[in-house]
Amino acid sequence: MVAQESLVEYGFRRVIITITAVLCALLEIVDTTIVNVALNDMRGNLGGTLSEVSWVITAYAIGNVIIVPMTSWLSQQFGRRNYFAASIIIFTVSSFLCGNSDNIWELVFFRFLQGCGGGALLVTAQTLITESYPPEKRGIAQAIYGLGVIVGPTLGPPLGGYIVDNYSWPYIFYINIPLGIIAALLTIEFVRSPKYAEKKAANEIDWWGIIFLAVAVGSLQYVLEKGQEEDWFNDEIIVICSVLTVLGFFFFIWRELTYKSPIVNLRVLSNGNLRVGTILSFILGFGLYGSTFIIPLYTQATLGWTATQSGMLMVPAAIVTAMMMPIVGQLLQRGVKQQYLVSIGMVLFFVYSYWGYLILTPDTGKDAFFNMLIVRGIGLGLLFVPITTLALSTLKGREIGEGAAFTGMMRQLGGSFGVAVITTFIARRNMLHRNDLVSSLDVNNPIVQQRVEGLQRTFMSKGMSPDVALQSGYKMLDFSVSKQALVMSYMDVFLYLGVMFLICVPFVLWTRSGKGKVDTSAAH
Structure with missing residues (x-):
C-alpha cells in the first residue's frame, strides 16, 4: 500500500x-x-x-x-x-x-x-x-x-x-x-x-503464457474480423483459427493458474467488482464500437454521404459525452451508486437505439439524427466512468494495473465482437428482407405494373427505346427493393442492440460491491 x-x-x-x-x-x-x-x-x-x-x-x-x-x-x-x-x-x-x-x-x-x-x-x-x-x-x-x-x-x-x-x-x-x-x-x-516487484530472470519469464495468449487472442481477432468476409466456418483458415482460439485459451488459463510467475494474474478476477466491470466493459465496447461503425456505414452506403459528412454527424454527440464526464465524476464523488448511473446509461442507450429503429428510411435527413445521437452521447457518458470505477474501485497496488488490463482487453474484444456480429447480421437480414420483398412483388399486380410503366415512360422521355426503357424500369425497381431491404436490416440492428442493453439493466442493479459500498472511496 x-x-x-x-x-x-x-x-x-x-x-x-x-x-x-x-x-x-x-x-x-x-x-x-x-x-x-x-x-x-x-x-x-x-x-x-x-x-x-x-x-x-x-x-x-x-x-x-x-x-x-x-x-x-x-x-x-x-x-x-x-x-x-x-x-x-x-x-x-x-x-x-x-x-x-x-x-x-x-x-x-x-x-x-x-x-x-x-x-x-x-x-x-x-x-x-x-x-x-x-x-x-x-x-x-x-x-x-x-x-x-x-x-x-x-x-x-x-x-x-x-x-x-x-x-x-x-x-x-x-x-x-x-x-x-x-x-x-x-x-x-x-x-x-x-x-x-523485482524483475524476473529470463528463465522465470512465462514464455509459454505469452505464446498461448498471442495464439488465442490473435486467432480470435482474425476470426472476428474476417469471419463474414470468408463465409465463417465454410473457410478452412477460419476453422483452423477457431480451433487455435479454443486450445490457446484452454492452455493459457491452465498455465496461468499453475505457473508461479504468470504473465497475466487471473486470480485478480476473484474480485467481484472487477468481474462485473469486465463483463460490462465488453458490453460497452460492443455498443460503443458497434454504433460508431454502423452509423457512418449507413449514411455513406445508403444515403450517399461523404466520409467527412458522416464523421461530422458524430461530433456534437461526442462533445455532449465529453461534457458529461466531469458531471458523472462529481456524482460518483458525492456517493451516487455506480449501478444506478450504469442502469440509466443503458436505458438511454436503448432509447437511442429504438429511436434509430423508428427514423431510418432510404432518405433520412441529417436533422433526424441529431437528437438521437445526443441521447447516445449522454448514455455513453453515464456508462464509461461508472463501469470503470466500479471495476477498479476495490483494487489496490499492482492489482489496479492488472484490473485495467482486463477491462481494456474486454472493451476491445467487445468492439471486435460488435463489428463482426453486426456485419454478419446485416448481411443475413438483408438477404432475408430482400427475399420477402421480392416474393411480395407480383408482376401481375396493377400497382406494380403502374410503377414499372411510370419508370418506363420516364426513361423513354430521356431518349431510350421502349424495350431498353422497360429493362431500365425493372432495374430501377430492383435497386429500390435492394435499398429498402438494406434499410430494414439496419433497423433490425438498432432494435436488437437496444434490446441487448435493456436486458442488462436488471443484472446491473442486482450487483453488489465487496463490502456493500460502491462509491469510489471503496479502494482502501
Whole structure:
C-alpha cells in the first residue's frame, strides 16, 4: 500500500501526467478508426484488393489485443515509465513507417507494430491516472481518462475524412509524430514507476503464457474480423483459427493458474467488482464500437454521404459525452451508486437505439439524427466512468494495473465482437428482407405494373427505346427493393442492440460491491 500511496501526485505534476495519459489514450483510439475512411485511397495508391486493404484495420486490432493483457506484467519487468515511453516511441516510429509504406503488406506489418505499441498506451494511461489521484477522487480521474476513450472513436472518421479529402492518406499517420514525441518527453520527465516487484530472470519469464495468449487472442481477432468476409466456418483458415482460439485459451488459463510467475494474474478476477466491470466493459465496447461503425456505414452506403459528412454527424454527440464526464465524476464523488448511473446509461442507450429503429428510411435527413445521437452521447457518458470505477474501485497496488488490463482487453474484444456480429447480421437480414420483398412483388399486380410503366415512360422521355426503357424500369425497381431491404436490416440492428442493453439493466442493479459500498472511496 505504501507503494501505491507514494504514486499519488498533486498540483502541476498531476496535471502534466493527466494530460500525457489522456493524449496517449486519444492517440491510440483515434488510430483505431481514422483509417476506416482512407481504405479506398490506400487501395488505389498501394495496389491492393479490398480484402488485402482491410488487413490494415485487422493487423492493428490483433497487435492491440495481444499486448493489452500483458501490459501490467511488462510494466513490472521494465518499470512503468520505461515501458510507457518505449510504447509511445514504438507507436510513433511505426506511424512514420506506415506513412512511408511502398506496398500493402508493408503497411499491414507496420500497423501490427503500431497496434502493439498502442495497446500498452491505453491500459497504462488508465493505470497512471487511477494511481495519480487519491481514492476519493477516482471518479474524477476515470472521467478525465474517459474523455479520450469515448471521444477517440468518434473523432477518428471526421479527422481521417478531412485529411484524406484535403491532403493524402499518409498524413493520417504523420499527425501522430509530433504528438508522440511530446508525450514521450513528458513521460520520461514526469512519470514515476512503482516498486512492486523485482524483475524476473529470463528463465522465470512465462514464455509459454505469452505464446498461448498471442495464439488465442490473435486467432480470435482474425476470426472476428474476417469471419463474414470468408463465409465463417465454410473457410478452412477460419476453422483452423477457431480451433487455435479454443486450445490457446484452454492452455493459457491452465498455465496461468499453475505457473508461479504468470504473465497475466487471473486470480485478480476473484474480485467481484472487477468481474462485473469486465463483463460490462465488453458490453460497452460492443455498443460503443458497434454504433460508431454502423452509423457512418449507413449514411455513406445508403444515403450517399461523404466520409467527412458522416464523421461530422458524430461530433456534437461526442462533445455532449465529453461534457458529461466531469458531471458523472462529481456524482460518483458525492456517493451516487455506480449501478444506478450504469442502469440509466443503458436505458438511454436503448432509447437511442429504438429511436434509430423508428427514423431510418432510404432518405433520412441529417436533422433526424441529431437528437438521437445526443441521447447516445449522454448514455455513453453515464456508462464509461461508472463501469470503470466500479471495476477498479476495490483494487489496490499492482492489482489496479492488472484490473485495467482486463477491462481494456474486454472493451476491445467487445468492439471486435460488435463489428463482426453486426456485419454478419446485416448481411443475413438483408438477404432475408430482400427475399420477402421480392416474393411480395407480383408482376401481375396493377400497382406494380403502374410503377414499372411510370419508370418506363420516364426513361423513354430521356431518349431510350421502349424495350431498353422497360429493362431500365425493372432495374430501377430492383435497386429500390435492394435499398429498402438494406434499410430494414439496419433497423433490425438498432432494435436488437437496444434490446441487448435493456436486458442488462436488471443484472446491473442486482450487483453488489465487496463490502456493500460502491462509491469510489471503496479502494482502501
